[in-house]
Amino acid sequence: MLVIYNSISKQKEIFKPIYDNEVRMYVCGMTVYDYCHMGHARTVVAFDVINRYLRYAGYQVTYVRNITDIDDKIIHRAVENKESIQSLTTRFIQAMDEDLQALGTLKPDFEPKATDYVAEMIAIIEKLIAEGLAYVGRTGDVYFDVMQFEHYGKLAHKDLEALQAGARVAVEEAKKSPLDFVLWKLSKPNEPYWASPWGNGRPGWHTECVVMSKLQLGQPFDIHGGGHDLKFPHHENELAQAEGAYHQDFVHYWMHVGFIEINKEKMSKSLNNFFTIRDVLCEWRPEVLRYFLLASHYRSPVDYSLEALEGAHQALDRLYLALRGVDLNVEVVEDVVAEQYEERFKEAMDDDFNTPIALSVLFDLVRELNRAKVEGKDNVVALAQKLKHLAGVLCILTEPTEQYFQHSAANKMGIEAIENLVAQRRLARSEKNWVKADEIRQQLAEKGVIIEDSGEATTWRYE
Numbered sequence: 257m258l259v260i261y262n263s264i265s266k267q268k269e270i271f272k273p274i275y276d277n278e279v280r281m282y283v284c285g286m287t288v289y290d291y292c293h294m295g296h297a298r299t300v301v302a303f304d305v306i307n308r309y310l311r312y313a314g315y316q317v318t319y320v321r322n323i324t325d326i327d328d329k330i331i332h333r334a335v336e337n338k339e340s341i342q343s344l345t346t347r348f349i350q351a352m353d354e355d356l357q358a359l360g361t362l363k364p365d366f367e368p369k370a371t372d373y374v375a376e377m378i379a380i381i382e383k384l385i386a387e388g389l390a391y392v393g394r395t396g397d398v399y400f401d402v403m404q405f406e407h408y409g410k411l412a413h414k415d416l417e418a419l420q421a422g423a424r425v426a427v428e429e430a431k432k433s434p435l436d437f438v439l440w441k442l443s444k445p446n447e448p449y450w451a452s453p454w455g456n457g458r459p460g461w462h463t464e465c466v467v468m469s470k471l472q473l474g475q476p477f478d479i480h481g482g483g484h485d486l487k488f489p490h491h492e493n494e495l496a497q498a499e500g501a502y503h504q505d506f507v508h509y510w511m512h513v514g515f516i517e518i519n520k521e522k523m524s525k526s527l528n529n530f531f532t533i534r535d536v537l538c539e540w541r542p543e544v545l546r547y548f549l550l551a552s553h554y555r556s557p558v559d560y561s562l563e564a565l566e567g568a569h570q571a572l573d574r575l576y577l578a579l580r581g582v583d584l585n586v587e588v589v590e591d592v593v594a595e596q597y598e599e600r601f602k603e604a605m606d607d608d609f610n611t612p613i614a615l616s617v618l619f620d621l622v623r624e625l626n627r628a629k630v631e632g633k634d635n636v637v638a639l640a641q642k643l644k645h646l647a648g649v650l651c652i653l654t655e656p657t658e659q660y661f662q663h664s665a666a667n668k669m670g671i672e673a674i675e676n677l678v679a680q681r682r683l684a685r686s687e688k689n690w691v692k693a694d695e696i697r698q699q700l701a702e703k704g705v706i707i708e709d710s711g712e713a714t715t716w717r718y719e
């Protein structure tokens with residue numbers, strides 16, 4: 257029985273999909289004007305695991321993640337770079353695809369771009385005006401009238417009056433209330449625009465997800481997710497538009513992913529303490545980064561540190577080491593003990609996708625496997641297969657074992673050079689030239705390469 261923490265009720269709830277066996281999930285994606293940073297990586301990897309686990313659990317999942325390809329930041333960056341908006345966004349969509357693929361994430365089933373749905377956004381804004389929920393402000397921009405939607409604040413659990421009181425006094429003259437948010441923004445000279453009943457302009461950011469989720473998934477749909485910082489105001493504003501316009505529930509389960517922090521401070525562009533995914537992947541293998549992200553529950557904050565990444569690296573080494581020497585390319589073997597680990601793994605994941613507990617189950621399985629190897633038990637293959645299979649649900653342990661160790665530290669002695677020395681040593685051993693064989697072993701050890709002989713065969717790995 258799957259249980260999900262629902263941000264709107266602030267408690268764990270039993271997951272009941274709207275359509276039997278089907279899950280419709282929408283996650284707010286990236287605004288494509290720069291490289292993706294670690295905060296993006298965390299959200300995308302969290303929902304990738306959720307997507308993969310739901311599929312593993314037998315659900316038919318439709319996963320939608322949008323691309324925001326028009327907004328103020330994009331316009332400013334394009335001007336700064338002296339390039340067209342189209343070329344800027346195309347470039348960063350490609351970079352995003354590369355980064356997310358490196359992290360082992362599955363492509364969503366649909367990736368709608370905001371600029372492809374402007375006509376539909378205009379239609380919902382017209383509907384909101386007709387419903388008395390939106391108005392044309394004094395400067396000609398169109399705003400959502402927060403005071404007219406009685407449930408405003410229900411997602412983020414904010415009280416409208418307290419929000420009003422806390423809002424900056426400098427109310428933009430154009431708006432009735434400082435909380436009102438823009439639905440249609442008139443364009444300034446030299447800005448891109450679309451024609452609308454209110455003049456040439458572009459949609460505000462909060463409208464696109466309402467339109468694109470309804471088109472791809474219907475309303476209501478099952479799961480809406482995003483980073484924790486999107487809960488308010490972005491998701492609150494989406495909810496107000498969708499429920500205000502169509503008089504029915506928007507979403508059944510709201511899921512929000514915690515921040516990445518550095519020294520207990522949120523990692524963010526505005527604080528200028530952020531790393532891009534690319535920065536991190538220059539130093540670390542993608543699988544290490546993925547493991548690091550999965551080692552914490554998706555809702556808790558994660559502290560980014562070199563020690564934590566090194567810890568993730570060592571943990572991965574231990575998982576791969578357990579698989580070493582076991583031939584996995586044989587038919588799947590059933591084993592009662594192995595099945596128990598799968599049950600425990602499911603239990604952890606069914607409890608609001610608790611990946612740290614699921615990983616600890618994998619480590620219990622590793623201990624069992626290592627013991628079975630030493631004792632020469634006949635369930636070694638079954639345990640190893642189960643380890644590989646369950647880790648695969650989280651998309652780790654995906655490399656062939658030897659390849660993993662050989663790529664483990666690309667900046668150390670090159671693979672070709674190592675292979676060459678290992679071959680020379682093999683020859684020396686076959687000639688019973690033990691002195692030379694030991695010399696080569698020593699030479700490799702000085703470069704941080706460890707050699708292990710097992711009968712005729714020799715394997716190697718980085719320290």
Ligand SMILES: [Zn+2]
Binds near residue numbers: 284465490494
């Ligand atoms: Zn959104």
